[in-house]
Every structure is written in structure tokens, then in C-alpha cells.
Amino acid sequence: MAESVSVFGALPGVTGVAPGAEGDSAAHRLAAFEELLQRHLRSIYRVAYRLAGNHDDAEDLAQEALVEAFRAFDRYQPGTYFDRWVYRIMTRTHIDRVRHRGRRPETSLDAPVGPSGDSLTALIGDIRDDPQHRTETVDLDGPVQAALDSLPEEFRAVIVLADIEGLSYDEIAVTVGRPIGTVRSRLHRARDMLRRALPHLVRRS
Amino acid sequence: MSAHVMDRLSAYLDGALGADELGRVEAHLETCGGCLREYQELRSLQQLLRGLPEPSAAEGFGERLHWRLQREAARPAARSWVSWLRGRPLRFALACATVLMILALPAGHMMTRETPLDADAYLREYLILSVDQPFGDETGATIATSVPPSLESPRR
Numbered sequence: 001m002a003e004s005v006s007v008f009g010a011l012p013g014v015t016g017v018a019p020g021a022e023g024d025s026a027a028h029r030l031a032a033f034e035e036l037l038q039r040h041l042r043s044i045y046r047v048a049y050r051l052a053g054n055h056d057d058a059e060d061l062a063q064e065a066l067v068e069a070f071r072a073f074d075r076y077q078p079g080t081y082f083d084r085w086v087y088r089i090m091t092r093t094h095i096d097r098v099r100h101r102g103r104r105p106e107t108s109l110d111a112p113v114g115p116s117g118d119s120l121t122a123l124i125g126d127i128r129d130d131p132q133h134r135t136e137t138v139d140l141d142g143p144v145q146a147a148l149d150s151l152p153e154e155f156r157a158v159i160v161l162a163d164i165e166g167l168s169y170d171e172i173a174v175t176v177g178r179p180i181g182t183v184r185s186r187l188h189r190a191r192d193m194l195r196r197a198l199p200h201l202v203r204r205s
Numbered sequence: 206m207s208a209h210v211m212d213r214l215s216a217y218l219d220g221a222l223g224a225d226e227l228g229r230v231e232a233h234l235e236t237c238g239g240c241l242r243e244y245q246e247l248r249s250l251q252q253l254l255r256g257l258p259e260p261s262a263a264e265g266f267g268e269r270l271h272w273r274l275q276r277e278a279a280r281p282a283a284r285s286w287v288s289w290l291r292g293r294p295l296r297f298a299l300a301c302a303t304v305l306m307i308l309a310l311p312a313g314h315m316m317t318r319e320t321p322l323d324a325d326a327y328l329r330e331y332l333i334l335s336v337d338q339p340f341g342d343e344t345g346a347t348i349a350t351s352v353p354p355s356l357e358s359p360r361r
Contacts, residue, residue, distance in 0.1 A: 030278040034271070041267070042259070049260040059266055066270060067277050144253060162219070163254040169221060188215035194254075195246050202249040 033070050040083040043165065047087055050160040051094045053149040061097070065090035084167070088175045091157045098153050147197040154178075155190035162187050207233045214244045218251060 037044075048065070049058035069076075069089050076085055148156055157176055161167045172187075173180045195202050210230045216222050217230045234241050310331070 026278040030274060034274065041270075045262050045266070046260055049262075050257075055260070055263050058260070059263060059269070062266075063270055063273055067273060070274055070277055144257060159254070163251050164257065166255075169219070184216055184221065187219075188212065191215050191218075191247055191250060195243075195250050198250065198253070201253055202246040 029073060030070070033073050036082040037066065040086065043083050044086050044090070047160060047165060048090060048094075050145070050148060050164055051090070051153070051157060053145060061090060061094055064097075065093045068093060084171060084175060087161065087165070087167075088177075091161075091176055094157070095153050143198065143201065147194050150197060151190055151193055155186050155193065158183055158186045159190040159194065163191075207236070209233070209237065210240050211243055214240065214247055217244070218247050 044066070045058065045062055048062040049055065052058040052061045065086060069086050072089070076082065148160070151159070154176065158172055161172045161175055162169075167175065169180050169183050169187075172183045176183065178186075207229065210217075210233045213222060213226060213230050217227070222230060234244060
């Protein structure tokens with residue numbers, strides 16, 4: 001990844017923007033945006049990939065979120081975490097995209113789970129049987145990503161931000177736009193789902 | 206044995222428990238093999254996730270992204286009047302002054318009147334005054350001149 005993403009940094013400056021005061025302003029805006037992006041593109045792509053589950057969707061997601069971030073760049077507060085700001089936009093974009101496709105059930109995400117965890121198993125089992133899902137997991141990078149991909153999107157976002165990106169509960173709450181209590185319980189359930197989905201990888205002899 | 210603590214293990218793993226709960230979970234883990242095993246699995250899972258390989262973006266991702274952003278930057282901005290005013294104090298002050306002047310025009314005229322105007326008469330006065338002013342437009346003039354004679358000079 002380092003090679004391909006670093007291409008971004010080697011690109012020439014902004015050249016195609018219309019001349020004149022308006023164009024200069026847009027060029028400066030783009031230059032400032034890309035300067036920040038250069039520093040954070042690797043982690044932004046990583047989150048996009050872990051959310052989307054494959055490279056094609058990850059690239060689409062990252063591009064869509066970054067274009068949206070660029071449009072809203074006036075609202076970014078300099079000095080704050082640019083990557084977290086983009087994560088917030090990207091998480092929302094991803095969930096909207098998936099809901100638009102109608103891939104996931106939107107009910108009972110936070111419903112209580114019995115001690116046996118049967119409903120979790122049923123949920124993951126249903127998603128794995130989905131032919132579309134099987135097609136999308138062809139180029140996943142392993143069983144862990146496949147298990148991540150089997151989680152409902154909001155759960156996956158929480159565990160990716162917590163355990164892959166290392167964000168705190170507070171930061172995740174801001175990123176996904178949910179109260180800390182919801183983040184905490186979703187993280188608990190997401191980890192429980194993954195633990196059950198990957199018994200051979202997490203069980204110690 | 207104390208009550209199981211499975212629903213606290215995730216927060217325990219993150220160091221997110223208060224002192225009371227922390228003590229209870231730690232005491233329980235010393236005596237309950239089931240909860241301890243689950244905790245170890247959660248910890249193992251977290252290490253697994255943290256150790257995932259860095260995904261490699263497809264060749265040319267950076268370029269494609271750059272050109273898409275550049276295309277976006279080249280688009281004429283869809284500007285609302287709010288964004289037109291934002292960050293430009295002189296424009297903002299001028300806009301406020303214009304709005305105040307327009308609003309104050311009939312109000313100032315009213316203050317010189319002996320009797321107050323009701324809502325209809327206020328609107329009519331305003332339109333007539335607008336026609337008299339250089340700022341008035343044709344629409345205002347049309348409306349003002351089409352005021353029925355019955356409404357002319359009420360209560361005068």
C-alpha cells in the first residue's frame with residue numbers, strides 16, 4: 001500500500017482549476033486539503049477497506065467520503081484531527097451506501113441477546129448465506145476480514161475504530177454520532193460476534 | 206462464586222470500568238474459569254485485529270483520487286447567500302444596513318403619523334413608499350398602483 005498511496009504525494013500541484021480569483025481560491029483550498037490528506041491517506045484507506053471489505057468498494061468509499069469532506073472543508077477546524085473528521089464522514093457515507101443497497105437488516109441491532117448468543121449466530125449465518133455477500137468477500141484478505149464483513153455496519157464501524165484504529169470511546173461516539181453507552185454496548189456485542197465467528201483464531205490451547 | 210461478568214469484559218479490556226466494577230470483575234476472574242477464558246479470547250481477538258496487515262490500495266488510487274478532487278475544485282461553487290456573507294464582515298455589515306434601511310423606511314414614516322396603521326394599511330403604505338423610492342422595482346409599483354380605491358387613505 002505504501003507505494004501506491006505515496007503516488008498521491010508525488011503528484012503535481014493543482015493545474016486544472018479555472019483561473020481567476022475564484023480559481024486561485026479553489027486551488028489553495030485543494031492544496032491545503034491535499035496537504036492534510038497526504039499525511040492521513042494511509043489510515044483513511046485502511047478504515048475504508050475494513051469497512052467496505054474489498055478494494056473496489058474501499059476505493060469508491062474513500063473517494064466519495066473525501067469528495068464530500070472537500071466540499072465541507074470550510075467546516076473543518078484546523079488543528080483538530082483531520083483523520084477522525086474524515087472517519088466521521090466516511091462512516092456515515094458507508095452506512096448510507098449499504099442501507100441504500102438494502103444489504104443489511106436494520107432491526108434489532110441493539111436488542112438484548114440471550115446467554116447462548118443464538119440470535120447473533122443466526123444473524124451472522126444469514127448474512128453468510130447471502131449470495132451477494134459471498135461474491136463481495138472473494139477478494140477479502142482473510143478470515144478475519146470475512147468475519148468483520150459479516151457484522152452489521154454500525155457494529156463493524158465501532159470495532160474497526162476501536163481495535164484497529166485505537167480510538168477512545170469518546171472519539172468513537174463523536175465519529176459514529178451515538179452516545180458513549182451505545183458505543184460501549186455495540187463494541188461489546190461486536191467483539192462477542194467476532195469471537196464466536198473466529199473460534200479457531202482466538203481460542204488458546 | 207459471584208455473578209458472571211461477561212457483559213463487563215469488553216469494557217474491562219479497554220480499561221473503561223469504574224473502580225467498583227473493576228474490583229468486582231477482577232475478583233470474579235480469579236474464581237471463574239468460564240469468564241476468564243472469555244476474557245482471554247476477547248484479548249486475543251483484539252491482538253488479532255491490531256495485527257492485521259496494512260491493506261494495499263490498487264495501483265493508481267492516489268492519482269484517481271487527486272484528479273477527482275481536482276475536478277471537484279474546478280466546479281463552480283454552489284453558493285448560498287450565507288456562504289456569500291460568511292467571513293466577509295464588510296459585506297455582512299452592508300447587507301444588514303440595507304435590510305434595516307428597507308424595514309425602517311415605512312416605520313420612520315409611520316412615526317410621523319398621528320394615528321397608528323393596521324396591518325393592511327401598513328403594507329399599502331410600505332408599497333407606495335417603495336414606489337416613491339429609487340430602490341423600488343416594477344413588481345412593487347404594479348402592486349402598489351393596483352391597490353383598490355376602497356383601500357386608499359383609510360382612516361385619514
